[in-house]
Amino acid sequence: MTMKTLNRRNFLKQNLALAGCMASGFNMFSGAQSAQAATLNGYKALVCVYLEGGNDSFNMFVPSSASEHADYATARQFIAIPREQLLPVSPGSYSDGASYGFHPSMVRSRDLFDQGVMALVANVGTLIHPITQEQYVSRALEIPAQLFSHKDQADLWMAGNASNGTGQGWAGRLVDQIYTNPVIAPRPSPNISIAGNNLWQTGSGIRAFEMSSGGIAQPYLPWHDGPSRLSDAYAALYQTSQSSNHMFVSEHAHVQERGVEYANLINNALATAPDFDQPFGDGGLQSQLEMVARLIAVRNGLEAGVQRQVFFVQLGGWDTHSRQVDPAVETNHTTLLAQLDHSLHAFNAALEQLGMQDQVTTFTATEFGRSLTPNGTGTDHGWGGHNLVMGGAVNGNDIYGSMPQLSFDSIDAIDNNRIIPTSSVDQYGATLARWFGLNNTELARVFPNLQNFSTSDLGFML
């Protein structure tokens, strides 16, 4: 029996027996701690809000000073947000001579920013090295493969390794550093996705656990009064199938078993979750974040004493090639930003109610920003873009990294007005990972190209 097929129940059984023979009093049920490498202190969680399709963040957070806005408006033409509609902010320390404001549909985010609970990280993107327009044009430095392709850029973003977007994601490696023994990591997994399978949470040891915003239902296996029952036979069958010599049959049977085990675990725990005072409202992202808040509330019911969790939620529709600002379209960029705004605000309120605001950090991610210049009715795939970070541990009311020049044929643009990132995903992720408890050695394992950048800490975490 290899570690890969060793299941948790058997592992605990074997080791309990072993522990019983020893006088150490070593308790395997607090296994989460015993299997940790990084030094942890209390509970922390990271929540990634992934904006699938490529958020046009240059319209989410916009220069509001006259000269910079004029440059911006010339480049963006009919999709430019009028200056008078912007919601101005007063960053605590960032200063580049310009002023900035949120998109008019993001009133709550502006408020959170003002309250110091939210920060903006400027112009983040996939990079192997910092690179200038000149270096890009002359190909003096290596650039990430398949720029502007959704799938590839999403993979590189999630990989935290712009040289190689296959196999593992940075949240997966992050959790691998903390829970070095996957068999006794917190259940159902320290990596929980409410939005399906994703590379970001895939590591070498830990498997992400996927569930929906509606929870996880037990398989429907109706009861009868005879001596052998469907549910027992279903379980006996997946156990038998796990020893099939066929790799896919065996794998599927293992997933079946976890499906039954985790549905029990999660449903029992969620039964004790509180109601939230501020309603999340309807909408895919709202429901996903509400489930994250509930899971955080009942985390000790999933695994007593759990100290680290990483959540993934997602909102699609950001690939605004066409009709980006058309009011006749139900889901345009304006309504997407409004949904993001509402969801983040409700989630923050729920965490406040739970008293968990300082221990949970929420951040946005998206595969790329968009071309500064529009096509007929929308924008095309770009490269760098702004992101938002929210939480009590965030050094809010400020801008981090550096703002690019947002003008037609900008010095920061390549390939027909696509903006070169000024901070890398690695720096963005490492700043979060350091807060999460990783030391420099571990950060280097998670982000192999981090050494190519001048700092591994963009400074937005307290």
Add this chain to the structure above:
Amino acid sequence: MNRVSRLYRNALLFFVLALSSWGNAAAAATPAITAPVPDSTINSSTSVFSWTGNDAGVTAWWLYAGSTAGARDYFNSGHLGTDTSVSVSGLPGNSADAHVRLWYQTGSTRWFYVDSHYTTGDWSTPAITNPLDSSSLSSSQLFTWDDSGTGVSQWWLYLGSTPGGRDYHDSGSLGTLTSTSANGWLTDGSAVYARLWYRIDAGRWHFSDTEYTTTGIASSAQCTVAECDAARLLTQATFGPTLPAVSQVISAGGPAAWIDAQIALPASYHLPTVKGSASNGRGTRYVRRSTFWDRSLHADDQLRQRMAFALSEIMVVSDVPESLQPHGNMLAAYYDILVEHSFGNYRDLLAAVTLSPTMGNYLNMLANEKPDPATGRRADENYAREVMQLFSIGLVELNSDGTTRLDSNGDPIPTYNQNDVENVARALTGWSWNATQWHNAGRWPTVSEMESPMISFASHHDVDAKQFLEVSLAAGRSAQQDLDSAINTLFNHANVGPFIGKQLIKKLVTSNPSPAYVARVAAVFNDNGQGTRGDLAAVSKAILMDDEARSATTAESSTYGKLREPLLRLSHILRAFNVVEPVTLNGGYYISQFSALTANSVFNFFGPDYSPGGPIKDAGLVAPEFQINSESRINRVNSSLVAIAQIDTLFGLFDATLNLDDETALLATPESLMVHLDLKLLSGKMSTALRQLLLDYIDSNQPAVASGIVSNERILRDVISLVITSAEFTVQR
């Protein structure tokens, strides 16, 4: 064991009696066979025999060859006149005895003979190879044979209740076909005798006999080789095997002939049903989805429908975006493009997809405006990028076997760069709804515009020169000319065969095809044998007839096959249990994995290179469908399937009633039920562990059934629930 010798004991007796009136003892001067030398070994099934009269005054000759002395079961020369040699054909191989009787006549009436004995060599003779001699026949059976290199020119098969009889089946002349299917015998345990007749050129007829039992499908241990393979083929090539479909494959003459017949069937289109189902003359989303189910379950052109579905997961559009959601007719029109071109040419498919307003709407080629250098407005790149990345050539250069080509540094070589994307985007500007004037995407189109290919508008097309993928287009060309060049350039790119071929293999047969398999399919894509590139009928046949698709040995590998997505699991169940009424979707409407054209993005429900962490990824394998196979999804999908098996309409997502007549009849003989379910749900691959678990389940509940606590029907539905939620059913091998 071959029955030739056994059967001919009886025949010998008859001939000896018949010939006794001709006399037997030879006169003093005795003729003799000179060649081959008596008691030697004959090394060919056809051999010239010569003899001499030794001055016996012979007036006529006649020669028999048989398995015993005096028999003529191998050869009967007929009256030879005064010829002193004859070519003897039909001698059996396998080191058999060959008794040769040379008859001669010295007067006008009296016949004498002289016997010689030979041993034959170690060659094979024509014989039925499947089913094996002494095996058990199913109620309908494919018989196959081969000529063992003897050059047989004509075959004929008798099947009867007695040796040599043809009361069950008389095939008529089969020409050079080496298989035929038959049925009609009693399945009561009695024997079935087969006599395979054959002749070489216009020579004499010979035959070989085999004998079978008919313990019947009910108690045979497993499906026959032909049945298992037919069920496997149907799992790969249709929306699921049914017993009648298994018989169809067999009676068509096997997989190749069945595929040919499928390709020849007229297409069943979706739009005619969807069109006008909404009061405004458009089509509803609901009817579009239920029409997909109706065609997929019930259309005769199953292979075409299955190919269309596979293509719908490569050239993806989806009714998820709100611009397409309410317009079932647009989605159906798109699906019909895939149906129409499934067996057509890939170039025509690519062109039709490109000009579909549904795709145009989904990936923004519709109303793609030419760039405006004055303002910096650019051409929309969405379609230009995805048509290359996903629908034709892929991101990196491939070898002809689908593996990635590497440059001298060992790095992959991108197929295109951003400049190519921008230039292809510009080449594809200027197309919009088929209307009298240019309209942008936001306009509410007419029904006819929704269902017609886009047309070009010269004033919206970028007429500047373009350069992409080593092609230069001069300035001033029309939208149609530029589009043709772009499509031709992609179509003729060397990547298309391995890129599209490998994906189709993954959709139909196995997630991890060998490079050689991909290369064979790509070669057919490149040239169908008649010099045509892109023949998708030839490609689909090459995929399904490849040894890697058909070989039962390959299928035993622990990494062969694929996980089946939920839609294909469900369709298999509904077909296997003959759900005849239209499928009502109820809550299933909302489960995207149960409907075609409902993926969340152009990257489909799952990607072709996804690999789940753990043993599969560690082994370097991909398992695409595992991307939508998480714990919670398995629970939910299995819940839906069990609800269908249990006709729990409260929970049921589909209003579908399984026909369980056959299974109900077999429940009293659980072993027979296992064989039956094995064939129609598991292509004969039910593991002994699963079989035993199901038998135990039935057995242990018998006391409760006997005392009326649980119904037999409930036990049966539980057994079916267990099979259709098993990992064995979920994985196609």
